[in-house]
Amino acid sequence: MAEHTSSSITIEAAPADVMAVIADFVRYPDWTGEVKQAEILETDAQGRAEQVRLVMDAGAIKDDQVLGYTWTGDHEVSWTLIKSQMLRSLDGTYVLKPASAGATEVTYRLTVDVKIPMLGMIKRKAEKVIIDRALAGLKKRVESGEQ
Numbered sequence: 001m002a003e004h005t006s007s008s009i010t011i012e013a014a015p016a017d018v019m020a021v022i023a024d025f026v027r028y029p030d031w032t033g034e035v036k037q038a039e040i041l042e043t044d045a046q047g048r049a050e051q052v053r054l055v056m057d058a059g060a061i062k063d064d065q066v067l068g069y070t071w072t073g074d075h076e077v078s079w080t081l082i083k084s085q086m087l088r089s090l091d092g093t094y095v096l097k098p099a100s101a102g103a104t105e106v107t108y109r110l111t112v113d114v115k116i117p118m119l120g121m122i123k124r125k126a127e128k129v130i131i132d133r134a135l136a137g138l139k140k141r142v143e144s145g146e147q
Contacts, residue, residue, distance in 0.1 A: 004091070004111040009135040013142045015075055015096040015104045021142050022077060022094055025052045031141040033133060034058040041066065051082065058130075063087065088113040108135055 011018050021027075028035040037055035044050050048071050056063045065084040071077050075097065081090040092110045099105045108131045 004109050005131060006107060006109040007131045007135060008105055008107040009139055010099050011104050011106055011139045011142050012102070013104060014102055015098055018096055018104045018106060018138070018142050019074060019077070021138060023048060025049055025054075028054070031137050033137070034130075044071070046071075052079075065090070086114060106135060106138065 025038045028038045039053045040049045041051040063086040066082040067079040068082050069079045078093040095107045097105045
């Protein structure tokens with residue numbers, strides 16, 4: 001089984017407010033540095049995204065990918081790679097847990113396998129950078145009240 005990278009952050013907002021920002025894929029270009037375009041391709045019966053196309057630009061790595069999303073209740077969303085130019089696989093999860101005084105602990109787990117050869121240590125470091133940037137951006141977006 002592939003190793004994953006994980007990190008957590010506490011956001012001063014209710015889990016529902018955090019999940020609302022996570023689920024608003026069309027607005028990702030507004031607050032994530034790497035996502036330049038997002039398009040919801042399919043939704044489930046509750047109107048939540050099941051397939052999303054993301055155009056990414058992370059400097060040296062540019063990609064056009066389609067991810068499939070699975071929602072577990074109101075506090076967890078997982079995704080897996082359906083199509084990509086640069087990646088062999090990508091699996092991620094956001095898990096939200098209520099914390100003290102209306103805050104939410106958000107844990108982000110990520111496993112990425114690129115098509116080009118890369119040392120495991122370098123890959124883990126890249127995953128950590130992706131996770132930390134995503135969590136910092138999510139925290140800033142949610143706590144700013146913009147949705």
